Structures are given as C-alpha cells and as structure tokens.
Amino acid sequence: GQNIDQPTEMTATEGAIVQINCTYQTSGFNGLFWYQQHAGEAPTFLSYNVLDGLEEKGRFSSFLSRSKGYSYLLLKELQMKDSASYLCAGGKTTDSWGKLQFGAGTQVVVTP
C-alpha cells in the first residue's frame, strides 16, 4: 500500500513552534500537500511541495524529502486560531491524472 502516517495529536503553547511530521512510502507519490481543517469545516490549502527542500509562507513552512518519504509542516508563533487538524496528502499520478491520498490528520491544540 501507500500509507501516509502522521501523529494523531500535538499540543503546544501560544507563541511557540510546532512541527508536524508526515511519512509516506516513496513510490507512487508526486509531491505532498498540506491542508488545514477546523472542526466541521472544509479543508483549506496551505502548501504543496513537489521538489525537495523548504518552502516558507509567512508563519507556515513546509519541507519535503522525496528520497526519505518525509515531509513536515512547521507552524511558528502559534496563535489560538491555529488549533485545527492538519492533513498531509500525497499526490498520486495515474495515467497522467493526479489524485490525492490523505493521512488521518494531526489535531493541533494550542493552549494559552
């Protein structure tokens, strides 16, 4: 199979930094997506890494190592509104069409 694994829950303090790891089997995926999902709401796109390395977007950064099947999402200067589930998704290509395979999500709890 092509499982995507990420921790179930992480807790951090307001203002701190949290790193959410995501591992996947290296064959069959074309890049990694990160989405944020607040409870009962739609997932919203955060980042897409198709090449190795770190991409930074404000307080959020995402890293990918294709050879290691590893990605992480880094959240800096945590705010209470960052409490949400963070979904890692691998892009799968089949017959030149792309689909996403999602991990179970990591629930981040930000405490005062």
Add this chain to the structure above:
Amino acid sequence: DGGITQSPKYLFRKEGQNVTLSCEQNLNHDAMYWYRQDPGQGLRLIYYSQIVNDFQKGDIAEGYSVSREKKESFPLTVTSAQKNPTAFYLCASSIDGAVLAGKINEQFFGPGTRLTVL
C-alpha cells in the same frame, strides 16, 4: 464570489432510503471529487470526475453513485446499499486533474454535508 457550495449542511435520513447530496461550483473547474471523512481516518475518495459526462470510481465507491451532466454540478447519491452511510461528506474541485510539469493542481473544498442515517 467564486467557490464551492454543498447543501444541506446537515441531513438526516432513515435507514434504507437513498439520499442525494448537492455540490455546485462556479470556479469553472473541470475536475470534481467526492470524499468521505470519518473520525480518526483520512479523507477517502468516493468518486471523481475529470470532465463533463465522465466519472471514475475512487477507493470506496460501493453503495454510492454520481452524475456529471453539467460542469458546475456533481451530485452524490448515497444508496441503501451503503452499509455505513453516516459520515461527513466533502466535495472538491480543481482546475483539472492533469499532471503538468510534474505538478498536481490543488483541490478546493466545499463546506461539507454531515449525513446521519437513523
């Protein structure tokens, strides 16, 4: 305002009844998707459509059916054959599903429909 709408937000049905969930987008996207989300599990792909009048089964298509008669609309029917239909259903769309220069287009999600079968 462009976006994806799903209706209703909450839906209750009796066991054995078919129910149709609505998904509409005005983003002019070719590709549309239906996912199911259960507690503790990732989003699982039910059906997807790359273009009007075409759709393919995803990973968990049994007990579901779809149609794509218009570019803007991709309704999902949960049939009585679906053994455990209670879940949060999410519709998504992307510009298209093609892989260009090794990249996959991001998907935009609707607000979801929470279906409860009593």
